[in-house]
Amino acid sequence: MIASTPIQIERTTTPKPKPPQDKLGFGIYFTDHMFIMNYTAEFGWHRSRIVPYQPITLDPAAKVFHYGQTVFEGLKAYKTADGRVQLFRPDANMKRMNRSNDRMSMPPIPTELALEAIKGLAKIDQDWIPDGEGNSLYIRPFVIATEALLGVQPSLEYQFIVIMSPVGAYYPEGINPVKIFVESHYVRAMVGGVGEAKTAGNYAAGLKAQDAAKDQGYTQVLWLDGAEHKYIEEVGSMNVFFKIDGTVYTPALNGSILDGITRNSVIRLLKHWNVPVVERVLSIEEIYEAGKNGKLEESFGTGTAAVISPVGELNWRGEKLIINGGKTGQLSEKIYNDLTGIQYGKLEDPFGWMIEVH
Amino acid sequence: MIASTPIQIERTTTPKPKPPQDKLGFGIYFTDHMFIMNYTAEFGWHRSRIVPYQPITLDPAAKVFHYGQTVFEGLKAYKTADGRVQLFRPDANMKRMNRSNDRMSMPPIPTELALEAIKGLAKIDQDWIPDGEGNSLYIRPFVIATEALLGVQPSLEYQFIVIMSPVGAYYPEGINPVKIFVESHYVRAMVGGVGEAKTAGNYAAGLKAQDAAKDQGYTQVLWLDGAEHKYIEEVGSMNVFFKIDGTVYTPALNGSILDGITRNSVIRLLKHWNVPVVERVLSIEEIYEAGKNGKLEESFGTGTAAVISPVGELNWRGEKLIINGGKTGQLSEKIYNDLTGIQYGKLEDPFGWMIEVH
8 A cells, every 4th residue: 555655754955943942932933844645536645755844836726725625633742851752642633633534524544644744753853842841842734635626525635734833832921811702693613513623614713703802802712502602612722621619510522612632631630630520511601600609610721732721701791700810720720730741751641641752 | 005006917828728618517627827916914915917827835834724714706707699708796706705704804805906807817818718508617716814824813914816717507408406405414504603604614514414415316405504403594505595386485694694696696586577585584394394285386596606406306304305396497497597698698687797808
């Protein structure tokens, strides 16, 4: 099978200067190399290669521009104090990518092949993994439909590409609570749609609400369900958790919510600590109720970029709810410290989450 | 203002052979030239140019690949019997494009500028408009986000591109009814989402249901509303009409349905003829009810590609409903003949819809 041939490597002859550690931001700078692999209906996935980071050239009729067949993933490589390079649960990302591929009528990518690509690329550009507390190398695998044909049918040609960006600490001055606007007008996704797929269209669909929330001084929106605008889905591009009276709640996966890998890791960590955690349908009303009764102790979002993002305030139809006095809760902080501790190799990894790049 | 500078034209030195008239299909062949214009936050829309049809080159971090900010339009140029070239309601397309741009947090394109681009391109490649009954030149304007940045915010850079494809008659053997599967599981869009925007993600989201319907012998799916799976939205990528007891019904625009230009033209034509036409919420149940009572006389879809596509059969939860004995209805045929008659310049155009290209 052509797909199993080794990765061809073409090294750059003009390595770029690395950006200053304190100016990294998120997804602004890209490393010296990228991975590409092609798919055709005839040959399947083939021609896997690492090449110098470069523009891609597509026919203007390529389906990605017109019908949006695309999926992506996001994960990070970390450098440990003793100089090892490790990835956080890349196998989980590759499995999810294939669930997204399936939902978008796109061909699956053999998990081993995708993992090899990511490890190979992380290895060749490992000097790009920044030192410094909270810094890491963000890895962005994505698949795009490239067939040049305007018929509305699944593309017969694709490219799988991996690019990488050194990123700074999400909270340069330490983990800080955000203010969240509960969105009652716009809807991100609904059951029966593509909300659980990590596909480009879901993100474009959320921009207008996000901009409106920012105009009012909020960092992100909290999305409610599309049918009744009653039930909590997710926060911006993160999953969301609430600690009420000692128990941690998060919306159950229903097809319209992203099956977050940080979400899943937090649930496993909480169970490991014997903290009660419940996945179920959660209404915004009961969160406000708990807030008024003094039982809402903490809230936080989970995602690859921020890991844990405490929520200090909600605004639902003009009614503000301050959570934990607007401060980071103890449990939020403990989860953040433990998860990042595992990721940076400072703490033991009892779950076998970290995959070392040799 | 830079945007108002004239269009720069670079003609091809290697014109392509034209495809055979009987093998045109849809969106397979592209003409010799394309239009491109750039947008930056600093300069607005600028550098409008017609160049030889060619691949486009983008950074792999361009936002269109990751967050799906893109809108498109579709319209046609027709050649009349006496050799004139005319466009069908291009102003309506450009206005809709800007409504889509707004929903997707993308910058508007001055309508005059976009119309000039389309007319200029149609003129330079007018030899590509195929002769022959039902043939036309399909024009595909689209806008893509090109900024190379992985933050989830609206792009600060875009390209507006127009490509054109000579297309064949949708029904080479005359207008023929299609079989439609009523989709009860998957959902295309919902109120509060981006269903009324002509954006790539809406089309990718529909592919899986479409493929499942095709596997069962159906041409397209009929989408129901996302909240209750009860109310009719649209058919595949067309709007849908039902003639019941002498009155024509079509779902009212609600934000999740595309504001079709053919849909609007059909409504205006019906009013012109004094045929009662009603836009309102329509349940699939009442359509089946009307079918059982013998009051459902005709059904048809409307769109740029097919103009009118009669519906001969519905299948809802396994229950088949044959419409008008599976044959094309009289009114469907009359609308088709009159609309295409106006488009090809065979009939008078009482609405001022046709715009001639000089």
